[in-house]
Amino acid sequence: MEIALAAKKKNRARRHLAVLLLLLACACAGIAPASGAGGRWDLQQRSIGVSAMHMQLLHNDRVIIFDRTDFGHSNLSLPDGRCRVNPRERVLPQGDCTAHSVEYDVAANAFRPLFVFTDTWCSSGTVAPDGTLVQTGGWNDGFRNARTMPACSDGDESCDWSETQDALSANRWYATNQILPDGRAFIIGGRRQFSYEFYPKAGPSDTSVIPMPFLVQTRDPEENNLYPFVHLNIDGNLFIFSNNRAVLLDYSSNKIVRTYPVLGDGDPRNYPSSGSSVLLPLKPNPTEAEVLVCGGAPAGSYNSTKQQGGTAGAFVPALTTCGRIKITDATPAWVIETMPSPRVMGDMILLPNGAEVAIINGAADGTAGWESAKTPAYAPVVYRPDHSPGDRFEEQNAAGVARLYHSSAVLLRDGRLLVGGSNPHTYYNFSNVQFPTDLSLEAFSPEYLDASNDMLRPRILDPSPTGAPATVGYGATMAIRFLVPALARRRRGGRAGGLGDVSVTMVAPSFTTHSFAMNQRLLFLDVTKNVAVRGRAGAFSASVTMPATAVLAPPGYYMLFVVNGHIPSEGIWVKIQAQ
Numbered sequence: 234m235e236i237a238l239a240a241k242k243k244n245r246a247r248r249h250l251a252v253l254l255l256l257l258a259c260a261c262a263g264i265a266p267a268s269g270a271g272g273r274w275d276l277q278q279r280s281i282g283v284s285a286m287h288m289q290l291l292h293n294d295r296v297i298i299f300d301r302t303d304f305g306h307s308n309l310s311l312p313d314g315r316c317r318v319n320p321r322e323r324v325l326p327q328g329d330c331t332a333h334s335v336e337y338d339v340a341a342n343a344f345r346p347l348f349v350f351t352d353t354w355c356s357s358g359t360v361a362p363d364g365t366l367v368q369t370g371g372w373n374d375g376f377r378n379a380r381t382m383p384a385c386s387d388g389d390e391s392c393d394w395s396e397t398q399d400a401l402s403a404n405r406w407y408a409t410n411q412i413l414p415d416g417r418a419f420i421i422g423g424r425r426q427f428s429y430e431f432y433p434k435a436g437p438s439d440t441s442v443i444p445m446p447f448l449v450q451t452r453d454p455e456e457n458n459l460y461p462f463v464h465l466n467i468d469g470n471l472f473i474f475s476n477n478r479a480v481l482l483d484y485s486s487n488k489i490v491r492t493y494p495v496l497g498d499g500d501p502r503n504y505p506s507s508g509s510s511v512l513l514p515l516k517p518n519p520t521e522a523e524v525l526v527c528g529g530a531p532a533g534s535y536n537s538t539k540q541q542g543g544t545a546g547a548f549v550p551a552l553t554t555c556g557r558i559k560i561t562d563a564t565p566a567w568v569i570e571t572m573p574s575p576r577v578m579g580d581m582i583l584l585p586n587g588a589e590v591a592i593i594n595g596a597a598d599g600t601a602g603w604e605s606a607k608t609p610a611y612a613p614v615v616y617r618p619d620h621s622p623g624d625r626f627e628e629q630n631a632a633g634v635a636r637l638y639h640s641s642a643v644l645l646r647d648g649r650l651l652v653g654g655s656n657p658h659t660y661y662n663f664s665n666v667q668f669p670t671d672l673s674l675e676a677f678s679p680e681y682l683d684a685s686n687d688m689l690r691p692r693i694l695d696p697s698p699t700g701a702p703a704t705v706g707y708g709a710t711m712a713i714r715f716l717v718p719a720l721a722r723r724r725r726g727g728r729a730g731g732l733g734d735v736s737v738t739m740v741a742p743s744f745t746t747h748s749f750a751m752n753q754r755l756l757f758l759d760v761t762k763n764v765a766v767r768g769r770a771g772a773f774s775a776s777v778t779m780p781a782t783a784v785l786a787p788p789g790y791y792m793l794f795v796v797n798g799h800i801p802s803e804g805i806w807v808k809i810q811a812q
């Protein structure tokens with residue numbers, strides 16, 4: 234994979250050609266029609282039998298999906314007459330022969346049931362550097378468990394979850410995980426857990442739990458401090474947002490190294506007043522990093538959804554505001570921006586072009602929690618961080634399905650978002666309720682996937698998108714060949730369209746649940762060479778430099794995309810590791 238940057242002189246002439254093409258193409262890109270509201274919805278599966286409360290894409294292009302085990306019977310049987318007989322199960326202790334997890338194969342649009350033994354309700358996860366999903370916590374008999382799910386090989390039907398009982402030191406229900414540069418998971422919070430811990434443990438006697446007073450300070454009567462938003466900063470510290478403010482934690486010495494101001498007027502942004510948050514795309518060798526937090530619910534909203542003294546609950550309109558902050562600043566300040574509409578329980582997903590953030594799912598009124606929201610927010614919104622303020626949000630085409638509490642979304646390697654779930658009830662309730670438990674999977678295709686962009690869409694030729702993931706080291710150079718169809722059709726003397734502003738991005742797939750995409754990370758790679766390939770019209774050969782350190786990109790599997798203007802290619806999997 235790695236190529237030496239030799240023969241520079243020979244390349245120089247070709248580079249001049251590429252620059253010329255680029256300039257011509259930029260001129261073309263300038264007259265390309267601006268697209269209005271866009272995006273397309275496609276139903277993938279009417280029912281996968283379980284509700285997609287938690288989702289994680291693995292590097293075999295399968296999405297691991299699970300909900301909770303104590304909802305009663307799901308709509309999917311376990312294979313071979315298998316049943317789960319768990320005396321600690323609350324609803325079906327005599328036995329449950331249905332599945333509560335599935336493996337969804339993106340390319341085949343097919344799924345198979347998986348077997349989880351203990352309760353995974355409101356849990357969290359990371360993908361270990363070897364590509365195995367490490368899910369932690371849950372409820373009841375699953376409070377302290379760790380479960381692993383590998384990226385299974387084709388046709389291996391016996392490939393399934395493994396569980397380790399009491400692997401954690403504290404109960405982790407509504408906790409957040411973040412992968413660290415050393416590959417371990419940092420696990421923070423959860424209901425009545427004002428602490429953090431690491432997994433895997435240093436050894437069998439390691440039961441350490443480190444108190445986190447910040448979680449006590451940000452606890453309010455509604456407990457709006459659950460599922461804190463955690464982002465790994467470029468200085469190696471952890472940005473931790475809970476309720477309405479954040480701190481920067483040096484986890485190796487357990488010191489708060491920066492305290493951020495309260496966001497806006499102090500309304501809560503974490504569960505149950507669930508907003509969402511992303512670390513915005515990082516530039517090559519970044520010197521700054523920014524975080525965006527969007528939506529949430531005014532203080533008191535959760536309580537007001539409950540009946541009080543005989544009066545029916547009220548669903549308060551959700552927040553319309555976002556806060557954006559440079560977390561690397563010594564004197565950081567939030568800048569407030571306003572979304573086109575209010576939203577609680579939105580999922581924020583970084584799109585692979587590095588130029589857009591999708592805000593999808595959720596509701597306009599109420600909060601997270603059982604029976605606590607109405608007015609589904611059907612239309613996703615795209616946020617463009619590099620546009621000027623006031624010109625950043627654009628509403629997209631609306632979905633047909635309400636995705637309220639316990640819905641989720643993840644980015645796929647083909648650039649679509651897989652969207653599923655929604656179950657605001659304590660059981661599977663398919664009828665006689667306003668918002669029935671949803672078992673479907675949909676794909677949202679952002680505007681860049683429109684067929685009208687096909688000629689401009691780069692296609693990666695090498696490494697092969699269907700081959701094994703390419704392994705790369707930190708700071709290493711990687712060679713990529715790609716094709717832009719519009720340029721292949723170019724005639725001598727004709728116009729060179731297509732190769733606009735080419736960039737290369739690398740995206741860590743998220744563990745999404747409860748409106749937060751944990752471990753999500755997008756890095757722009759430094760493109761050190763980008764030249765036309767002789768004798769193959771429309772083909773280009775590029776070199777990119779991988780991130781220099783594991784602080785910038787924790788080890789493991791990422792999707793790499795070539796982006797022409799704002800149009801991403803289909804991604805390829807790369808595995809970054811110390812070499």
Ligand SMILES: *[C@@H]1O[C@H](CO)[C@@H](O)[C@H](O)[C@H]1NC(C)=O
Pocket residue numbers: 279280308663670671672
């Ligand atoms: C789930 O199964 C029940 C019982 O067979 C059926 O009534 C219901 O329509 C199914 N729901 C979905 C969403 O597939």
Ligand SMILES: *[C@@H]1O[C@H](CO)[C@@H](O)[C@H](O)[C@H]1NC(C)=O
Pocket residue numbers: 454455532533536
């Ligand atoms: C919400 O309700 C709980 C339980 O009734 C109560 O203790 C708390 O003070 C209320 N919080 C707010 C913000 O009204």
Ligand SMILES: *[C@@H]1O[C@H](CO)[C@@H](O)[C@H](O)[C@H]1NC(C)=O
Pocket residue numbers: 658660661662665666
């Ligand atoms: C949901 O289903 C359960 C079990 O079938 C039932 O007891 C409950 O009343 C239903 N909930 C609603 C809101 O209808």
